[in-house]
Amino acid sequence: MQKRTFLSMLVAGAVSVPLSSHAAWAPSGEVSVIVAYKAGSGTDVGARLLASEAEKFVGRPLVVNNVPGADGKIGWTQLSRAKPDGRTIGFINLPTFTTLAVLPHSPLSTSKIVPICNHLKETGVVVVRADSKWKTLKDLVAEAKKNPNLRASTNGVKASNHIAAQLLARSAGFNYKAIPYGGTADQLLALRQGEVQFSCAKIGDVLKLSTGRSPVFRILGVFDTKRDPSLKNVPTLKELGYYGKWYGSARALVAPAGTPPEIINFYVNAFRRTLTDKANIAAHERAGLSIDFLDNKQLAALIKEQEEFSREVTKIF
Template sequence: MKKTLCTVLALALMLVLAACGGASSGASSPTPAAPASSAASASGEAASGAWTPAENVTMIVAYKAGSGTDNTARVLTAYAEKYVGKTLVIENLEGGSGSIGWTALAQADPDGYTLGFVNLPTYASNIVEQLGDYTMEDIVPICNHVTETSVVLVAANSQFNTLEELVAYAKEHPGELKASTNGAQASNHIGAQLFAKTAELEYSAIPYGGTADQLLALRQGEVDFSVAKVADFASFKSEVKVLGVFDTKRLEEYPDAPTLGELGYYDQWYGSARCIVAPKGTAQEVIDFYADAFKQTMEDPDYLAAAQQASMNTEYMAPAATGELLAAQYTFCTDTVSQIWE
């Protein structure tokens, strides 16, 4: 079973990684259409005819303040104001594994004054599992912001010092170990399942309201392990231990942590991407304005220094490439993720 699952997952994730690789070049291939709308740009039209925002912009984050997504969003928006020309106001709409915030985003006016972050694969997996009242067609891609690798974590005072020790204990005590997740079938729950399925162990998944709560539960000893992304625990690295990495190579930050593949478990990259999108119907000139503004932000030396300090892996992708990534992640969820719950 383990070889079959790994083969299927590897084939699906090759599509995702191919989309990421193509994104770096900014290739202009087909992407979900953003219908032109003169009404959407009227209030922000500059003297030159190019759209610019005339008022502050709301940026919806579908997770609570202090979460990994919120932290990365705040670093970006702080430096993006220089290029956007207006204040970007974070609005945290948490709950439902992101579904509350993403439903609000999908239903927002497509006037250029409401944008949002969507997390992959959770945005797509919520649709596949019918956990959200929105579709892939309800959003228009602007750009990708970060791509982050998932890791297996335990608390700093955990009895487990290696992934082999954790797996051995889990097999000797089936179903006893508990793992906190950022929501039922959300990104970190998917990671825990990929690990458990390929390591052939049983555990109990405990869903929390988001990554911040999930990792607080880990540090307080409520659970035994978690799967999260590197930036999620950048502010409290000393409180956790990284036991394994979802990648084909070890992370430079954690050279002593083996990849899962080294130990015979899941042997492909897995992690999360955080994309900036707008509601369906947003004018193309609005999309183009923000794509350019965020590209300039992500090339700004001051932003890059702040991102490095926050352990953020910035990976800008243009609208077309971001659309390809969204589509590939949806395919990954429909063809692959659905199998790991069986």
Template sequence: MKILITLIFGVLSALISFSSVAAEWKPTKEITIIVPYKAGGGTDMSAQAIKSVAEKYIKQKITIKNITGEDGIAGVKEIVKANPDGQTIGYVNLPTFAAMSYLPGAFFKVSDVVPICGQNTETAIIVVNADSKYMMIEDLVEDAKKHPGKIKAATNGYKASYHTGAQLFAHSAGFKYTAVHCDGTVNQLAKLLTKEVDFICVTFAEIADLVLSSSPKLRVVGVFGNNRISALPDVPTLEEAGYYNKWYGTIRGIVAPHGVSNEVIKYYTEIFKKIMSDPAVVREHFKKHMTLDYQDNLNFEAAITQLDYFCRSVEDSIYKDEPKQN
């Protein structure tokens, strides 16, 4: 009898072990990572910063697919409708993703994706041209108050992250401006460099080379946060200047389409933790002035929920009189 019981337990243990192994998921072919913006923008920078190292860990080729249009909505739509087999994943940019999920014509909800991990948390800044007459942020505010609506700001899309940033700044400082909506940060930045607009709200990593070069083309005049940026110790926070007194910025991370298995999420969450801890990835983020901030799937889900609530809570106060397009 003891021999029989031992055999039975041995067989059961083997079956359980086999089931555990069988449940483990790994990609079996090329992986597509969708970026809902042009190459060269902040979200694309995040993807490019991990691509080569990720291929070594995942042991599959990775293709970054930039899908532009509709201020980022077009790319997110592709993520949402992708086959939930784990072979296609994508980036979302918060709070843009949350804000756009309830715009007319978005056709997706926050719950249509499954969080994998967060990668970057970047503080927003206010930027002008290097030769702008606005030497300090107070100069911009003073001029904007004297000429309501005359000053223009390019955004990365209607109600996208940097449109919200410009609105928070303007409302806290008490001035009106004209928003010029662009499809992503690359186009937004182009509007400033060609002097079609007077200021933009972005993150430092996206314009660092244009600020820190020996012949700078741009100047940072304000920081959304409780602390100044270490690379720009002389640039005050908006709170120090008497304006918006909370942190604001963008969180970028990776998601999968709804319907993906728990095994897929577990695999990617764990593998991206290793990837984002790799010294080569850490160095690349430091080199590009990007803030590496890995968050697992649960913490990234909490961030999405929090920023979804934030977008809805400020909707009425900062967008009440804002026309849809300019």
């Protein structure tokens, strides 16, 4: 009798169901993934690979939306202003995002985003064309000391690869001319076409173009304290007596500020499953991409660390 009474009350709406008994949050439609660089860029390639692999764990299509321009500021501003309902997430690049965020009057701020997870960690490298007369980084540095008009392409003013060029130049004691482009893809095209003499990028951006029978680029140095397994014959900047620490970029997923915790938790778990999936790991290895999963709390600590680094590194420009 009591059971019938309870059911009748439930149907009539007189009994409220506790929130804990509700189904867990999941997106109700396709998810927009904002990439602040053009299609074909390093960030875009990694984002599309992750989006395709994550769909089975998210349960809805993840659609990469390229919003390039202003060294990433346009896309990241759009991301931070999106409705915090879980239907829009996006990639940020560290330290580019934090470096731009600490500049005066910047539209960007770490307070306008919520961490989800880190996707990739990419080590910086110094590259020239494969047919360049400079066979070693020592050769390039010696030339740069004699000729301060050497040109280096960057992925934007004070963006990650510009910072790398500055770290190299300052530690090696030479001057050069930095030529900004809209992103890594355009930056490397400029090097390929001979518009500049050298560049700094990430291993994943240039590895495939620096090996094989007809390489396009030659990698002269790695921003690390030990040699990379995929580049055993390429010295680190540290062993050459230049910049003595690891430097590179992290590519991470975030949501607009105000996104509820249950939505963030859903994505953390979905991407954790994706980035530990054997098929996905193999797909990343084939693409030359190094997975470095960090959950939302670990990513929050990394963003804070990178913000402090950015405040210091802006002093070298």
